[in-house]
Amino acid sequence: MGAGHGHRAASVTDTRIRVAALTPRMDVGPRDARHLHVLRLKVGDVLRVFDGQGAEAEAQILELDAGRAVLTLGEAVSGAAETPFPLTLAVALLKGDKLSDVVRAATELGVARVQLLVTARADAREIGAQKLTRLQRVAEEASKQSRRAVTPEVLPPIPLADFQWEGQLFVAQPGSAGRIISLLDWAAPVNILTGPEGGLTDAEVSGLLERGAHAVTLGPRILRAETAPVALLGAIAAAGE
């Protein structure tokens, strides 16, 4: 509790904001403070804070005005929305806003990081710094909306040949007979990889399979490059964890 709260009693709210670190006393910048105002939160109200690295806790509003807020740390909340091992999406560079759509949906579906890839048929060979920052912002917003404690990292593009992974790697490959549901093992990190419009080349796929990847099907139809990762992550989400 504190002085200055409104007429209604302080309450426990659904609001979640990201902080730099979970410390006993946390200062909140103007953007989030405005957000708390818009939601009509008051001094004494309880919300949740998360650090984007997996830590999440309750926090109470100690001070609040239009430009800033101060919170005090409450009880830790375990990251119930996280998969047991990190889930990585490696995705070829795509044109326009398609990567934003993929990053947004992938965040909702639980990925811990998105590794951008340059492949033979990728729509681009690089990505601007601004665009990368924008993708990271999309991941942050989506993380908030889906109530995750982790904000996925969006990693700048590397050539496909340089992509290293731990645990299992599943490659969405039209015409393959593998089923992710039968192959998936949550006892190790899970990685999925999807190609650009036009697909991976046969040589790229063989290269990945030689390095231990599994080719898996998404049915007999041709999917757009931006649909395949969402469909494959949907299959993983539906399998439970």
Added chain:
Amino acid sequence: MGAGHGHRAASVTDTRIRVAALTPRMDVGPRDARHLHVLRLKVGDVLRVFDGQGAEAEAQILELDAGRAVLTLGEAVSGAAETPFPLTLAVALLKGDKLSDVVRAATELGVARVQLLVTARADAREIGAQKLTRLQRVAEEASKQSRRAVTPEVLPPIPLADFQWEGQLFVAQPGSAGRIISLLDWAAPVNILTGPEGGLTDAEVSGLLERGAHAVTLGPRILRAETAPVALLGAIAAAGE
């Protein structure tokens, strides 16, 4: 073959166009004729025609100019891209272009029809005739791109209580323990149902379960209303068929 084709030999192409019906001689309108021109197809080239009802066949170009084309029917092609029983997506009305995105991805992922629904928390109670036509057009385009012989029907909205289904109905429901992969049975039609932003009400879900629907999970995170159908259809596509 025929008179008027260019220097190269006639070839079998990947091109697919929709026709009103598969008849021995088919007239093609200006839009598709222009498309054939742009692709540099010639008299004698072979392409595929489909009627949007599941029938698909090879066809040869008999005449072609900028405004029209005439095709002759060749061998029938079986609809390899279709699921063994029809797959229906029932989806609550969503704001803006979200329904277009859902219809596009759902078409790629093999649905035979999309039934729009009015639910308690749906973003709208109805949909304009123009918008419905636009959604149907999106289904047509996506069908072409994913090389399906069937163009899904997009059916105008009905109240959730009036929605009837044959076979199995799976409802995406946060917090449910059911897994579509374990429950799915391709020996009968498959239906999936997803709610609006804000979800179905508890009463709506109970009503469906009482009528025999299965509640299934898409993991512990909150998905946007436009992500849930794609994720669930992805799980079905990854399961095979």
